[in-house]
Amino acid sequence: MKDSSTNRLAAMKVPKLIWTLELPMILSMVLQAVYNIVDTAFVINMGEGGVDGNLALTYAFPVQLLIIAIGVGTGIGINAVLSRSLGEGNEEKASKIVGNGIFLGIGIYAAFLIFGLFFSGAFVSMQANGNGQAVGMGTEYLTICCCFSFGAIGFTIYERFLQATGKTLLSTIAQIAGALTNILLDYVFIYPMRMGVAGAAWATVVGQCVSLIVAMAFHYSANREIKNSLSGLKPSGSIILSIYRIGWSAILMQGLLSVMMLGVNLILGGSRTDAELLQGSFGIYYKIMQFALFAVFGISNTIITALSFNFGMGDKNRSRDCIRHGLIMSVCVALFLTALFELLAEPLAALFSLAEGESGEITLIVVKVVRVGAIGYAFMGFSVGVQGVFQALRHAVRPLVISLLRLVVFVFPLAFLFTLSPNVASLVWWTFPLAELLTAIVSGVLFVGIYRKDIAARAKA
Numbered sequence: 001m002k003d004s005s006t007n008r009l010a011a012m013k014v015p016k017l018i019w020t021l022e023l024p025m026i027l028s029m030v031l032q033a034v035y036n037i038v039d040t041a042f043v044i045n046m047g048e049g050g051v052d053g054n055l056a057l058t059y060a061f062p063v064q065l066l067i068i069a070i071g072v073g074t075g076i077g078i079n080a081v082l083s084r085s086l087g088e089g090n091e092e093k094a095s096k097i098v099g100n101g102i103f104l105g106i107g108i109y110a111a112f113l114i115f116g117l118f119f120s121g122a123f124v125s126m127q128a129n130g131n132g133q134a135v136g137m138g139t140e141y142l143t144i145c146c147c148f149s150f151g152a153i154g155f156t157i158y159e160r161f162l163q164a165t166g167k168t169l170l171s172t173i174a175q176i177a178g179a180l181t182n183i184l185l186d187y188v189f190i191y192p193m194r195m196g197v198a199g200a201a202w203a204t205v206v207g208q209c210v211s212l213i214v215a216m217a218f219h220y221s222a223n224r225e226i227k228n229s230l231s232g233l234k235p236s237g238s239i240i241l242s243i244y245r246i247g248w249s250a251i252l253m254q255g256l257l258s259v260m261m262l263g264v265n266l267i268l269g270g271s272r273t274d275a276e277l278l279q280g281s282f283g284i285y286y287k288i289m290q291f292a293l294f295a296v297f298g299i300s301n302t303i304i305t306a307l308s309f310n311f312g313m314g315d316k317n318r319s320r321d322c323i324r325h326g327l328i329m330s331v332c333v334a335l336f337l338t339a340l341f342e343l344l345a346e347p348l349a350a351l352f353s354l355a356e357g358e359s360g361e362i363t364l365i366v367v368k369v370v371r372v373g374a375i376g377y378a379f380m381g382f383s384v385g386v387q388g389v390f391q392a393l394r395h396a397v398r399p400l401v402i403s404l405l406r407l408v409v410f411v412f413p414l415a416f417l418f419t420l421s422p423n424v425a426s427l428v429w430w431t432f433p434l435a436e437l438l439t440a441i442v443s444g445v446l447f448v449g450i451y452r453k454d455i456a457a458r459a460k461a
Helices: 003-009 013-043 050-088 091-118 120-125 132-147 150-164 167-188 194-223 237-269 275-313 316-350 357-374 377-392 397-409 411-419 424-460
Strands: none
Touching: 003 275, 013 050, 013 132, 013 167, 013 194, 013 316, 050 091, 050 120, 050 132, 050 150, 050 194, 050 237, 050 275, 050 377, 091 120, 091 132, 091 150, 091 237, 091 411, 120 132, 120 411, 132 194, 132 357, 150 167, 150 194, 150 275, 167 194, 167 275, 237 275, 237 411, 275 316, 275 357, 275 377, 275 424, 316 357, 316 377, 316 424, 377 397, 377 424, 397 411, 397 424, 411 424
């Protein structure tokens, strides 16, 4: 028998359902940005070495994004197939999906453990333009984050178990617990204990472990409609394939955030003027921008949960409503964030002010890039919402195409061309809203075709 949270996915009015699921998911996703932005704010303000510390975190960030990408992408696949199995009333399959999800999380952690132990230094060095202090700090930070990444990876798995059954509030509570732990420990480790960049890394991984522990406790106590057993941990090729049939594109989509970060770092590092200043400013901006990005990712995940469940039930009308309301809310939230960031650009940049002379330049550039970048948020909200629709309907290639366009195909050429200008510090940031606009146009064309095929045509049948 399905519990009330599962029945809610089938019976609650769609606008209310979207809002009910959406708000905790938005908060949960936004809080993922807290780990990185808090680390950066504390590190860059720690006094001597703060500027190099910011560069160190910027150089390590692509791998942190990749950890999130693989964990979240796997979780999205789990979410979709688990939600659909629950919608179909197949509790035995749901139990096996949970067990295989845990198995996959263990395997992902093993891969990042190896990377952290043997490849962190080389990865940081290739971006650093010979800055030995930034390389040393970045290598130490990245090694700790990779070797203890089981908290981040495990949480993304258990979070999806809760979200798939509609218990998004519980997953958000777990996320908040970890974020608060991270903030507290960042201060303690970096300032009173003077652990520097390493302290920021330890605060991050401890906070992630706290989120994992709380999410596990909620899953085993509250997800009563899912049977948990050791036998479910036995790998099932068909279940793993079904998870990654959806999840592989999500991994690549979010993994492209890592590729974009690394690529722009390298492009800015090749600039003829102020390369490290541009890299440091970009690192700060991208962590600020994650609040908006993760907010729309939260709405996209809401669309995946609600649409997967109702599409699995064969309810065409509710499926259509999930799409309409989900996309409208995604764009509206993005527009709200645009207005908010335009108003708060200076206070946000001030969080990263330093006593050192270079920091004043960083702050001015961060204000500029926050305001320019925010222009593209509405377009981003639409494109990411469309990605969620495609994922819920089990289309893997089209979401990947959208991510390739908004993160690589349009970004790299535009960024490179702007770096050739003598006014690169002002012009290069227009790369991001222009890329979002072009991607939104392509997303709209792809969406119309899929909607007509999967929703409109079946509704008439």
